[in-house]
Every structure is written in C-alpha cells, then in structure tokens.
Ligand SMILES: *[C@@H]1O[C@H](CO)[C@@H](O)[C@H](O)[C@H]1NC(C)=O
Ligand SMILES: *[C@@H]1O[C@H](CO)[C@@H](O)[C@H](O)[C@H]1NC(C)=O
C-alpha cells in the first residue's frame with residue numbers, strides 16, 4: 001500500500017516536472033524491536049553506497065551513529081538503540097566520491113521492552129477473564145496473548161489495566177501473557193500466567209403453576225456441584241437465595257400477581273460460584289377475581305349480563321380477564337367488567353379468570369345467575385259468557401310472575417299480575433283487544449313477545465222490536481250495535497228456520513206461517529270474530545190463520561155462520577155487510593149467529609180471527625140473502641064480479657109473487673113479477689083470505705098474510721032492458737037475494753066515457769027497483785049501470801048495453 005502510494009505520487013511528479021524525478025528516493029521502516037530498527041530504501045541511480053545515520057527525533061542534530069551499505073543493499077538494520085525512543089533515520093545515496101546524491105529520512109520509534117507478567121487474573125464470568133497488569137511508560141497499547149492446551153490462540157489488544165478477555169469458553173484453563181505495543185511494534189511476551197474461567201450460568205426456565213409459587217428448572221451444567229437461585233421481588237430491596245443440587249426448585253409462599261426477578265448460577269467443584277445468569281422476570285399467577293357482580297344490561301338490540309369484579313390486591317403488569325358461563329358464552333376484557341351476550345331464560349354459572357403472562361388464575365367463586373325470562377308463548381284467548389275473558393299463555397322457565405297487558409281498541413288499558421298462566425279480565429263485545437304478556441323474575445322482565453290481536457264478537461243489538469207487518473211477515477228493527485258488520489236475523493219455530501242477512505239494522509222476514517210462535521234472534525256478525533250467538537231470542541207469534549170453509553145457514557132472519565177454526569187460540573169475528581150496514585158476531589168457537597137481519601137484503605159474510613198477535617186475513621166472503629119482504633100494502637079491487645085486480649106495494653127482495661085468494665068456495669092465484677095481477681074466478685059475495693108468497697131471485701120464499709077480502713055482492717043477473725013507448729026504459733034483473741040494495745042507473749055513453757059531471761048532470765036516474773024511467777031526446781047509447789050498494793063501498797058493475 002505504501003508502495004502504491006509512492007508510485008502514484010511518483011507518477012504525478014513525473015508528469016508535472018522533470019526535476020522532481022530525482023527526488024523519488026525514499027526510506028522506510030521495515031520493522032522495529034526494542035533495540036533494532038530494520039529499514040529499507042529505494043535504489044538511487046548512480047549511488048555506489050548508502051549511508052544511514054540515526055538521531056533522536058528530540059535532537060535531530062545530534063547524530064548518534066551511522067552505518068554504510070553497499071550499492072546493492074537496499075535493507076539494513078540499526079542496532080543498539082534504546083527501547084521506545086523515536087529516532088530519525090536519514091539515508092544518503094553517495095556516489096563514488098562520497099558525495100550525497102540524494103537523501104531521505106524517516107522517523108521511527110523503537111519497540112518497547114518485554115513486560116512484567118500479568119499480576120492477577122480473575123474470572124469475570126464464564127467467558128471473561130479480567131487481567132490486571134502494570135502499565136508501561138510510553139506505551140499506550142498492550143497485547144494479551146491467550147492460549148490453552150486445546151490449541152486456542154488469541155491476541156487481544158488492550159489499552160489499560162484491568163483488561164477483560166472475553167469470548168472465552170466457560171470453565172476452561174487459559175495461559176495469558178502480555179506484550180507492550182507502540183508504533184514501532186510490540187515487545188516480547190511476558191511470562192505466562194494461567195487462569196480458569198468459571199461455570200456458565202444455568203439455562204433456566206421459570207413458570208408459575210399457582211398464584212403463590214414459581215418453579216425454576218434448568219439444564220444441568222457440566223462440572224456443577226450446586227446451584228444458587230436468587231429471587232428478587234420487584235420494587236422491594238430483598239433478595240432471597242436458594243441453594244440446591246437439584247436441577248429444579250419450587251419457590252412457594254409467594255404473593256400472587258407480583259413480579260419476581262430470578263437469576264441462577266452454578267458452583268464448580270473448587271467452590272467457585274459460576275457466572276450469574278441474567279435476571280428472568282416471572283410473575284406469579286394473579287389472584288382469583290372476587291366480588292363478582294352480575295346484572296342485566298339491555299340495549300336496543302340485545303341483552304347482556306354485565307359482569308364486574310375486583311382484585312383484592314395490587315398486582316404487577318397488565319391482566320386479561322376471561323369471563324365464562326357454562327352456557328358457553330364468554331367475554332374477554334382487560335378492564336374489570338365485561339358483558340356476556342345472553343338470551344332469555346338461561347341459567348348461567350359465571351366464573352371470572354384473570355390471566356397474566358404467568359397464566360390464568362384460579363376461577364372466581366361461581367355466581368349463579370338466572371337471566372330474565374323468555375316472553376310467554378302461545379297466547380290464547382278464551383271468551384266466557386259473563387263478559388269476562390281469559391287470556392292464557394304457556395309458562396316459561398324461571399319466571400316468578402307475569403304481567404298481562406290488555407289494551408282495548410278505544411285506548412283503555414287493563415293489566416293484571418299473576419303467578420299462574422292465565423288472567424281474567426273484563427271484556428266487552430264489539431271491541432278489539434291487543435294483549436301481551438311479560439314474564440318477570442329478579443333479573444327483570446322478559447322481552448316483548450307476540451301481541452295477540454283479538455276482536456270480541458259484536459254486541460247484541462238493543463231495542464229489538466219485532467212487529468208483524470202482515471200475517472206472514474215480521475219486521476224486525478234494532479239499533480245498530482258495536483262491532484257488527486252484518487246482522488243475521490233468524491226466526492225459528494219447531495219446524496222451520498227463516499234467515500235474512502243484512503248490514504242494515506232492519507230486516508223483514510216474510511213467508512212465515514200463520515199462528516206460529518217464532519223465536520227471533522238477531523245475531524250481529526263481523527268478519528274477524530264471527531257471529532255473536534249469545535243474543536237474546538225474542539218470541540213473536542204470527543197473526544192467526546184465516547178461517548176457512550165458511551158455512552152459512554139461513555133461518556128466518558138469523559144466519560148461522562160456521563167455519564173451520566185452525567188456530568190455537570183466537571177470537572173470531574163474523575162480519576155481515578149489507579145495505580143497512582154491518583152486523584157482527586164474535587166468538588172464540590167456530591160458529592156464531594147473526595140475528596135480526598132485515599128481510600130482502602144481501603149480506604157478504606166473512607170471518608176474521610183475532611189474537612194477541614194480531615188479526616188474520618178475512619176469510620173468503622160468502623153472500624147470503626135474507627127472505628124477501630112481504631109487500632106492506634095489498635089492495636084487492638074487484639074489477640068485475642069474477643075478476644079482481646090485486647095490487648101491492650113494493651116488497652124488498654122479492655122478484656115474483658104468488659098471490660092467493662082462498663075461500664072455501666074456491667081460490668084464485670096469480671104468479672107474477674109485477675106488483676099487481678088480475679085474478680079471475682072470483683066468486684061474488686065470498687070472503688077470501690088473502691095470502692102472498694114472495695120469492696127472491698134466488699128462490700127464497702116468504703109467506704105473507706093479509707086481511708081477508710070479500711068479493712062484491714053478486715050482480716043482478718038476467719038484466720033486461722026494455723024501451724017503453726015514452727022513451728023510457730025498463731030494466732029487469734033477477735034479484736040476488738042478498739042484503740045489498742040494487743041501484744040501476746042509466747047514463748049516456750058520453751057521460752059514461754067522459755066524466756062524473758056529465759054522469760051526474762046529464763043522466764042521473766037511479767032506480768032501486770027493477771025499473772028506471774028515463775027519457776032521452778036523442779038516440780043515444782045508454783048504459784045501464786047497476787050498483788050493489790055495499791055498506792062500505794060500492795062496486796060498479798058496468799054493463800054496456802048497446803042501444
Ligand atoms: C541544527 O543544524 C542546523 C544547520 O546545520 C541549525 O540551523 C540548527 O539550528 C541546529 N539545531 C539545533 C537544535 O542545534
Ligand atoms: C521527524 O521528527 C521531527 C521532529 O518531530 C520532524 O521535524 C521531522 O519532520 C520528522 N521527519 C520525518 C521524515 O517525519
């Protein structure tokens with residue numbers, strides 16, 4: 001390297017200057033001992049010898065001596081120098097005439113002298129020896145040579161005493177010598193001293209199997225006869241040492257959760273304590289957590305058990321806690337509480353374990369905790385008749401009591417507390433109830449379960465009015481009831497059921513049978529809860545049935561009416577309507593008479609049944625006419641002796657008449673529709689009884705009796721008229737021999753035809769004998785009238801005599 005540098009410099013000088021090329025002459029130290037310095041120099045061209053002179057650097061002018069070398073010698077030694085002194089050596093290249101061609105110099109120190117042997121050697125540890133030696137003046141560096149019989153050789157440079165010789169093998173003998181070193185070189189080694197390193201530290205392991213002990217164990221150390229374990233409680237100034245010849249040691253009665261610093265060493269057979277191991281930190285296991293407290297925490301989404309605890313004492317280092325339950329839920333934390341996720345109705349046996357790097361503690365005393373109950377399931381609802389409803393549910397484990405909430409649609413709320421599985425509450429018809437049940441125990445209430453939505457049956461309608469609108473129709477009206485969407489109205493009797501469904505609070509049930517006791521029930525219905533079948537029935541009878549089979553019998557002025565009575569119980573009213581108004585008879589049987597009906601009338605008969613339920617329809621009508629009337633007045637007028645004109649007044653109800661004049665001497669009849677008739681074959685001078693049979697158009701007959709009738713006296717018979725000569729006439733008749741006087745009268749035709757006055761004035765000639773004298777101036781027709789004078793009335797018998 002030195003050569004190289006020079007070459008480089010040389011090259012640079014060559015390039016820069018030719019003159020400088022000649023000064024490339026150089027001297028350098030090859031080596032030096034405490035008394036001799038070996039020098040080398042470069043060849044100088046033309047030199048025939050080289051002279052090396054020596055002086056102390058401190059006084060360079062005082063040359064101590066010089067040595068000459070031949071031209072071919074480029075290395076030489078200078079001896080008899082003093083140790084450890086800096087000299088300046090100068091080489092001169094001399095030519096044949098001893099002139100100096102060039103020179104170069106170098107400063108070099110001689111090496112120191114060999115040193116005293118090392119004074120003491122102490123093992124520092126199993127790999128280090130400490131050597132103490134006397135320092136040498138002017139020497140700043142020393143070399144300690146370490147050898148052993150196993151061929152170990154090493155030289156360590158040291159600068160001061162004591163010096164550590166490291167990296168040795170444990171429990172090994174070494175021989176050590178020391179050399180002084182200066183810039184020129186090293187001294188001779190001192191005489192050797194032997195020393196042995198101590199035993200190495202045992203390789204040990206610690207653990208804390210319990211919270212009051214630590215186990216230390218180690219691998220056996222070769223040559224060791226005993227071991228020492230030192231235990232130092234952290235932050236305390238005490239150290240306890242344990243000696244043992246075992247390879248393990250259990251240290252007990254320690255405090256839980258504290259840091260112990262542990263080191264070990266081995267003793268060799270010669271009683272030397274070997275190297276101390278490094279401290280190892282070992283904590284004892286933590287104490288078991290205590291005062292474990294469990295409570296329920298809830299948040300919006302989940303429930304948990306908040307477990308908290310304490311440690312009885314301060315411990316070293318950080319702890320982790322593990323909380324576990326037999327239900328296989330755990331939580332880990334470094335604080336002194338954590339939350340176990342739990343569900344409802346669970347039995348937890350909770351233990352907490354604290355852990356440090358030594359391991360886990362004993363578990364804490366188990367705490368048994370029952371979580372809040374699960375929500376009761378299978379809510380069901382049982383209605384009962386008296387307006388109390390029962391809510392039932394399935395009991396759940398670990399529940400102490402239950403609280404049921406019953407909320408009505410209109411907002412009112414009821415609750416009930418029980419330890420059993422049911423609860424009775426007041427329930428009203430026509431309402432919706434929302435029901436829920438919470439279970440409770442010491443840990444709190446269950447979460448909300450399913451809500452039971454129950455709608456009670458609609459309320460029974462009030463003010464139900466059943467009225468018969470006709471014999472076969474009932475109209476039912478009521479006030480609308482709560483919760484009803486539809487009403488099912490049903491009328492039932494023993495044999496039939498009539499239904500009508502409507503949303504309106506009115507219904508007409510028709511086509512009912514008459515005279516039945518119907519039971520009418522209005523059942524309100526809604527879609528959710530069906531129909532309320534518990535509503536009161538309303539009994540209603542239908543009106544009686546109409547009587548049938550009407551029979552009439554006429555007797556005199558009385559009509560007997562009978563019918564078929566087909567009702568359970570009814571009063572019957574017979575009505576006879578005629579011209580003169582109405583006649584009525586009433587009975588609860590099946591016949592009655594209507595008396596005193598006037599003659600000659602037609603009546604319409606009908607029967608109607610009446611009961612508390614109403615009136616039946618009237619029966620079909622039947623007509624009945626009474627017997628025709630007799631004419632009030634009858635007049636019998638004798639027209640001729642043998643012929644009578646009978647006239648009579650109007651007879652109501654009569655259409656034809658048979659008039660009879662009856663006498664023992666014969667009788668006369670006439671049959672007519674008129675109110676008069678002519679009857680012949682009347683025997684004069686006879687008392688007749690007068691009777692009449694009147695017939696109505698339908699053939700009813702009345703027999704009427706009248707005052708008797710006497711026919712006129714018999715007319716004179718054998719009337720003969722003779723004209724006498726003096727214009728008189730003579731009338732002759734055969735006397736009837738009766739008590740009547742006979743008057744003959746002559747009248748003219750004119751008088752006869754035109755009037756009484758004429759009759760009287762013109763010709764009033766009456767004769768009571770058989771002869772009338774009358775004179776007529778003219779030729780006239782003359783009638784001869786012959787009157788039979790009766791006591792009471794006179795009958796004129798006309799004879800027309802043409803003359
Ligand atoms: C050494 O010699 C030189 C010249 O030869 C001179 O200049 C110098 O002063 C001397 N030094 C000492 C210490 O005498
Ligand atoms: C030798 O030592 C002296 C005194 O310390 C110094 O003046 C001189 O330059 C040195 N010579 C060389 C070649 O180092």
Ligand SMILES: *[C@@H]1O[C@H](CO)[C@@H](O)[C@H](O)[C@H]1NC(C)=O
Nearest residue numbers: 215217218245246247248249
């Ligand atoms: C401790 O040492 C004893 C004796 O040397 C030995 O019987 C025992 O097994 C050792 N225990 C352990 C844990 O190494």
Ligand SMILES: *[C@@H]1O[C@H](CO)[C@@H](O)[C@H](O)[C@H]1NC(C)=O
Nearest residue numbers: 234259261278279280281282
């Ligand atoms: C042992 O613990 C102490 C205290 O915390 C610490 O200062 C030291 O460095 C630890 N030693 C080891 C070997 O971890």
Ligand SMILES: *[C@@H]1O[C@H](CO)[C@@H](O)[C@H](O)[C@H]1NC(C)=O
Nearest residue numbers: 299300301302303304339341
């Ligand atoms: C509720 O608790 C659960 C676990 O206990 C947790 O995961 C969740 O984040 C919590 N929610 C709120 C809102 O605190």
Ligand SMILES: *[C@@H]1O[C@H](CO)[C@@H](O)[C@H](O)[C@H]1NC(C)=O
Nearest residue numbers: 325326327328329346347348
């Ligand atoms: C907890 O887990 C263990 C092991 O997996 C199992 O045997 C045990 O039945 C579980 N316990 C419960 C309550 O689930």
Ligand SMILES: *[C@@H]1O[C@H](CO)[C@@H](O)[C@H](O)[C@H]1NC(C)=O
Nearest residue numbers: 320321322323330331332355
């Ligand atoms: C809690 O720690 C234990 C060991 O300490 C481990 O087995 C478990 O898995 C951990 N659990 C959780 C939730 O981190």
Ligand SMILES: *[C@@H]1O[C@H](CO)[C@@H](O)[C@H](O)[C@H]1NC(C)=O
Nearest residue numbers: 384386387388389424425426
């Ligand atoms: C129905 O409820 C009423 C009021 O709560 C109560 O007085 C009555 O005893 C209950 N009836 C039954 C059968 O439980």
Ligand SMILES: *[C@@H]1O[C@H](CO)[C@@H](O)[C@H](O)[C@H]1NC(C)=O
Nearest residue numbers: 402403404414415416417418
């Ligand atoms: C039921 O218990 C709760 C809480 O104890 C109380 O608030 C409520 O009033 C009770 N209800 C009845 C009906 O007693």
Ligand SMILES: *[C@@H]1O[C@H](CO)[C@@H](O)[C@H](O)[C@H]1NC(C)=O
Nearest residue numbers: 390392418419420421422423
């Ligand atoms: C309701 O609870 C009572 C006790 O309070 C019990 O005797 C009865 O059997 C229960 N009823 C039902 C239907 O479970």
Ligand SMILES: *[C@@H]1O[C@H](CO)[C@@H](O)[C@H](O)[C@H]1NC(C)=O
Nearest residue numbers: 432434451452453454455528
């Ligand atoms: C209860 O049921 C009725 C009918 O199904 C429904 O209209 C109502 O919304 C329900 N109420 C609740 C709270 O579920």
Ligand SMILES: *[C@@H]1O[C@H](CO)[C@@H](O)[C@H](O)[C@H]1NC(C)=O
Nearest residue numbers: 486487488499500501525531
């Ligand atoms: C009335 O409703 C009931 C059930 O609500 C049904 O059984 C019946 O057939 C209905 N009647 C009529 C006439 O619609």
